[in-house]
Amino acid sequence: MIHADTSPPPSTLMDVARLAGVSPSTVSRILNGTARVSEDKRLAVLAAITKVNFAPNQMAQGLKKGRSMTIGIVVQDISSPFFDETLRGVDDGLKGTGYASVIVSGHWNAEEEAERIRLLLARKVDGIILLSGRMSDEAVLQFSGQRPIVSTGRALHTRSALGIKLDNEHGAWLAVHHLIELGHRRIAFVSGPANNHDADERLTGYLRALREADIGPDPKLIVEGNFHESSGLLAVNHLFDTQQQFSAVFAANDLSAYGVRLCLYRKGIRVPDDISLVGFDDLPGSSYTTPPLTTVRQPLYDIGLIATNALRRLINGDTVGSEVPPLELIVRETTRRVR
Amino acid sequence: MIHADTSPPPSTLMDVARLAGVSPSTVSRILNGTARVSEDKRLAVLAAITKVNFAPNQMAQGLKKGRSMTIGIVVQDISSPFFDETLRGVDDGLKGTGYASVIVSGHWNAEEEAERIRLLLARKVDGIILLSGRMSDEAVLQFSGQRPIVSTGRALHTRSALGIKLDNEHGAWLAVHHLIELGHRRIAFVSGPANNHDADERLTGYLRALREADIGPDPKLIVEGNFHESSGLLAVNHLFDTQQQFSAVFAANDLSAYGVRLCLYRKGIRVPDDISLVGFDDLPGSSYTTPPLTTVRQPLYDIGLIATNALRRLINGDTVGSEVPPLELIVRETTRRVR
DNA sequence: CTGTTAGCGCATTCAC
DNA sequence: GTGAATGCGCTAACAG
Numbered sequence: 095m096i097h098a099d100t101s102p103p104p105s106t107l108m109d110v111a112r113l114a115g116v117s118p119s120t121v122s123r124i125l126n127g128t129a130r131v132s133e134d135k136r137l138a139v140l141a142a143i144t145k146v147n148f149a150p151n152q153m154a155q156g157l158k159k160g161r162s163m164t165i166g167i168v169v170q171d172i173s174s175p176f177f178d179e180t181l182r183g184v185d186d187g188l189k190g191t192g193y194a195s196v197i198v199s200g201h202w203n204a205e206e207e208a209e210r211i212r213l214l215l216a217r218k219v220d221g222i223i224l225l226s227g228r229m230s231d232e233a234v235l236q237f238s239g240q241r242p243i244v245s246t247g248r249a250l251h252t253r254s255a256l257g258i259k260l261d262n263e264h265g266a267w268l269a270v271h272h273l274i275e276l277g278h279r280r281i282a283f284v285s286g287p288a289n290n291h292d293a294d295e296r297l298t299g300y301l302r303a304l305r306e307a308d309i310g311p312d313p314k315l316i317v318e319g320n321f322h323e324s325s326g327l328l329a330v331n332h333l334f335d336t337q338q339q340f341s342a343v344f345a346a347n348d349l350s351a352y353g354v355r356l357c358l359y360r361k362g363i364r365v366p367d368d369i370s371l372v373g374f375d376d377l378p379g380s381s382y383t384t385p386p387l388t389t390v391r392q393p394l395y396d397i398g399l400i401a402t403n404a405l406r407r408l409i410n411g412d413t414v415g416s417e418v419p420p421l422e423l424i425v426r427e428t429t430r431r432v433r
Numbered sequence: 434m435i436h437a438d439t440s441p442p443p444s445t446l447m448d449v450a451r452l453a454g455v456s457p458s459t460v461s462r463i464l465n466g467t468a469r470v471s472e473d474k475r476l477a478v479l480a481a482i483t484k485v486n487f488a489p490n491q492m493a494q495g496l497k498k499g500r501s502m503t504i505g506i507v508v509q510d511i512s513s514p515f516f517d518e519t520l521r522g523v524d525d526g527l528k529g530t531g532y533a534s535v536i537v538s539g540h541w542n543a544e545e546e547a548e549r550i551r552l553l554l555a556r557k558v559d560g561i562i563l564l565s566g567r568m569s570d571e572a573v574l575q576f577s578g579q580r581p582i583v584s585t586g587r588a589l590h591t592r593s594a595l596g597i598k599l600d601n602e603h604g605a606w607l608a609v610h611h612l613i614e615l616g617h618r619r620i621a622f623v624s625g626p627a628n629n630h631d632a633d634e635r636l637t638g639y640l641r642a643l644r645e646a647d648i649g650p651d652p653k654l655i656v657e658g659n660f661h662e663s664s665g666l667l668a669v670n671h672l673f674d675t676q677q678q679f680s681a682v683f684a685a686n687d688l689s690a691y692g693v694r695l696c697l698y699r700k701g702i703r704v705p706d707d708i709s710l711v712g713f714d715d716l717p718g719s720s721y722t723t724p725p726l727t728t729v730r731q732p733l734y735d736i737g738l739i740a741t742n743a744l745r746r747l748i749n750g751d752t753v754g755s756e757v758p759p760l761e762l763i764v765r766e767t768t769r770r771v772r
Numbered sequence: 773c774t775g776t777t778a779g780c781g782c783a784t785t786c787a788c
Numbered sequence: 789g790t791g792a793a794t795g796c797g798c799t800a801a802c803a804g
């Protein structure tokens with residue numbers, strides 16, 4: 095059994111002041127660069143700081159200044175590649191700013207989401223980033239009265255709330271239009287969950303692309319999924335069980351596309367030779383599926399970065415514009431011209 | 434442009450006290466159940482609390498009690514399915530405890546890791562969970578003098594530090610032994626990065642399984658990877674470039690197995706018909722690869738849960754035992770008997 | 773330039 | 789039972 099070093103209690107600013115023979119305020123001044131201090135005292139203080147290994151107590155600082163230097167992030171699922179990419183953007187956006195983030199999950203549930211936000215507020219986070227939130231815009235606006243909020247998936251723009259909204263409909267259109275150009279006409283759609291805004295828009299884009307090509311949408315080719323792998327698998331199974339004919343599948347997100355792919359594999363159907371497949375998101379894993387997935391790229395990382403920068407501006411009382419990076423079709427190897 | 438409600442400044446315990454006509458201490462007592470309070474005052478206070486929508490300022494509470502009710506988590510990569518699963522376990526372990534977590538990334542770098550831990554300490558986290566840390570055991574022990582630490586991948590057991598260590602060697606042995614039982618003798622190994630402890634152990638397990646079967650390890654079949662998809666792809670390319678013969682590949686983690694799979698697909702080699710493949714980790718995505726991946730399951734979620742529970746005990750000064758869930762071979766569809 | 777004073781919001785003595 | 793007083797560690801006037 096190894097024994098841990100018993101360490102002295104963390105030193106305070108007061109300790110430093112005593113050791114350096116100056117007043118606490120002087121130490122504070124040096125720490126924050128709040129005022130000029132004579133060189134000799136500065137040196138003495140700096141020496142004392144390293145000597146006792148001092149680091150300011152952030153709770154005390156926060157209490158005093160009213161800023162905790164932490165922001166809250168609300169995701170829906172803490173272990174999803176979808177949120178991961180965005181979190182990476184947030185992380186990079188926070189780098190070197192002194193901010194840290196506490197991440198909580200709303201589990202796709204508006205009530206839980208609101209509850210979590212209340213907890214974040216009690217923790218005095220300086221701002222909140224809400225990703226794929228289920229709560230109403232009104233609720234978001236309400237909370238933004240306490241702390242600035244940046245939220246994905248909605249169109250807001252006040253002094254303390256900003257929405258970052260991508261054009262899901264256009265993204266879906268890109269995917270389906272690509273398929274149509276390859277000669278596909280019977281294109282199945284594995285949708286997202288009902289009452290999901292993004293999912294609705296993608297359906298709309300799918301329908302619009304078809305209609306623009308004078309293809310009458312066939313309700314039997316549209317089957318509801320839930321954004322998870324399993325639902326893609328189930329959906330295609332259902333399509334076959336009901337004897338549908340189709341040469342391509344558009345899945346409302348990459349995860350369900352993975353499920354579609356597996357189902358096709360099980361049935362011995364080749365992709366893209368027999369059936370083409372397009373996803374939506376471009377998760378990091380999608381360039382390593384077999385074969386690599388053609389999909390609509392969401393700039394998840396950039397969204398995280400943009401949201402973070404915007405939030406910092408809101409916190410500082412600055413104005414924000416809303417630049418939103420575009421969706422983009424990434425053609426890889428799951429689609430081919432129909433023969 | 435919509436306008437956000439301008440909300441009143443957050444109410445304090447003092448506001449509640451005034452409104453209820455009692456002293457601040459009484460309010461505090463009711464909040465914390467610290468002492469008996471007459472029923473009428475309790476009611477008045479409760480009413481006041483909901484009326485002004487009061488929630489205690491956690492920074493003030495923390496400053497006073499010396500506990501921030503937050504723990505720090507150090508991961509190496511904030512957007513990796515590997516850490517995700519563990520984080521989910523941590524999240525569930527924290528549920529209902531009043532604790533929140535701030536997650537930082539060490540980016541596989543010992544210096545950065547130490548730096549992050551110092552930041553967490555300045556934030557007065559009550560404890561730290563270090564996942565796949567690169568720093569030395571001594572450094573961990575050092576930090577554990579300030580706050581309790583639970584760390585994966587090492588064998589520690591003091592009053593304020595606990596290591597949770599899985600038997601990587603055995604896991605690798607399971608994988609290779611499985612392959613050998615299927616008749617494979619030329620088994621390639623895509624290793625992890627050099628100087629990575631887990632990676633070393635997996636190599637050892639691979640070698641041991643071979644030797645136990647009287648198969649002389651062929652150094653040419655061992656190629657170094659880095660745990661990323663691309664390295665698996667590169668590794669197999671290298672194997673073919675150097676004209677190696679092999680009927681199976683064991684990849685040191687699932688991500689590199691994905692890369693191996695893609696490389697094989699590109700070369701028109703069937704899995705498992707021509708070559709068998711085994712990974713290590715059992716990431717959530719591994720049951721949806723094409724075909725589903727045979728792999729060694731790491732109980733990532735459980736590790737997160739166990740680490741969290743252990744940390745809470747350490748924080749409370751309780752003793753901890755170290756139960757560690759076993760590694761387990763999950764046979765799916767990328768391995769088959771050699772013909 | 774620098775020390776003294778006064779809180780930030782809360783929990784906890786100590787008296788009553 | 790309950791109020792008054794004190795201080796957690798730090799910053800921001802306020803004097804000098």
